[in-house]
Amino acid sequence: MALNIPDIKRIAHLARIEIDDAEAAQTLDKLSGILSLIEEMQAVDTAGITPMSHSQDVVQRLRDDVVTKDNQRDVFQQNAPAVDSGLYLVPKVIE
């Protein structure tokens, strides 16, 4: 499928990445090349083939629903851009 500039802007918005017109044009060019590479897949008949997500025949492990970690909030928040009283600060979301 051929993409256009509005498509690029829509995808960038979904990905939460700001993109200006010049960058969108450049990105369109590069992404079109990558997508035409990907299109090679469509020639393959995959009817009835099971999708593969892990090479081994494994199932997701479960564990008991118990606390296994200590509270390390203070350590983790040392990397945060903005905190106050143990809370992560973000711009106001509710008026």
Next chain:
Amino acid sequence: MINHSLKELSQMLAKKEVSSVEMAQTFLERIQKYNPQINAYITVDADKTLTQARAADAVIAAGNASALTGVPIAQKDIFCASGWKTTCGSKMLENFIAPYDAHVIAQFDAAGAVNLGKTNMDEFAMGSSNETSYFGGVKNPWDLERVPGGSSGGSAAAVAARLCPAATGTDTGGSIRQPASLCGFTGLKPTYGLVSRYGMIAFASSLDQAGPMAKSAEDCAMMMNVMAGFDERDSTSLNHPKQDYTSELNKPLAGLKVGLPKEYFAEGLDADVAKVVDAAIAEYKKLGAEFVDISLPNASLSIPVYYVLAPAEASSNLSRYDGVRYGHRTAEYDDLMDMYMKTRAEGFGAEVKRRILIGTYVLSAGYYDAYYLKAQQIRHLIADDFKAAFKQCDIIMGPTVPSTAFKTGEKSGNPVEMYLQDIYTIATNLAGLPGMSIPAGFSHGLPVGLQIIGNYFDEARMLNVGHAYQQATDWHTQMPEGIE
């Protein structure tokens, strides 16, 4: 000392010929001398390194040393190491201090190894040349105008220039093996699930796998003894029995059945690289290996499938970088959405953005079946090709990369051309199989790697196959000129 194997370094420490502190200092001095030129390391912290070395010396003095106690190892900057800056090659994590240890780091710490520093890499491990690093490209020690490969390019250049005895890497589509080929050393990507991904910054979780990068197969075997093992903190970690990867190193190769996939010797392979690979095959024949022709009919689909699956998983994994809990946050913004959009526009480089966008697109409403599901189905076909091939042979061999190291800037404008670097390595990631690259010679003064692919959990045999060759040849001992 700089050319010694891990085993020799370990023996020197045990015999007290040198202390761990002195050994670390030797490499720290080399880093100081060569890193401004090569840019292999992002973070070096001599105090931290020497503190670990002093602790290792105490363990050795007390007679409690194990195989890697006191040996310095460089760590790819994708592994969280408590108290160390861990950037993943990105502006997004420029000031991120890891609050905990990755499993791999904890395993090396427990073994008494010394962390020599954090090595440069393509941003979020997305690249085949190390040119996408926010901290600048890495030079190939064999020719400073050329790239070392990627994404583990810093580890690769550090091993090649002897700025460390060995290093760790990660491999999602070839990021250990391709730089091993381009920089002339031994690199192993283990079976998916063998080495825990806990604390290893995620790129494409169903493909990412950590492994050793070192001068020889024997060194890689010693590192695998430390790195491999079940870890309940990684949901895809496999509960495979612990084994000694050095135990089969010296087995004779007589009767070994090696498959040569015709697709790996077809159009696109550089003629001089083909000659080097053919010579390596001839050497293996002398060592008693028997060769059969095999086919991996879906191999050519590896790149299209990979460039759906890896970006899709990356777009999901990298959604965590939102400027709220850690990492870069833009300086000025109007509201929360604006903060997300500007933070991510500033924090990610061009290639990372491209992959996030591709991933977002293929996962967006209406396209899931045509792209992600289709790719997972073809992934199954690719894995089945290998299954069929391993009924005819024990090991698969071929080139690691179609050509030798290219010049900086040569491919950075054309993503598709860059992606073709991994044409022979990606299929093993998709199948979850182990793959290795060993130095097999040179073309116009640049190293060429031979790829060795094994069946699931057959790392010990692959290392045996690599070691036997390295006992008969000396390609793996060669060092770049101009670096003393």
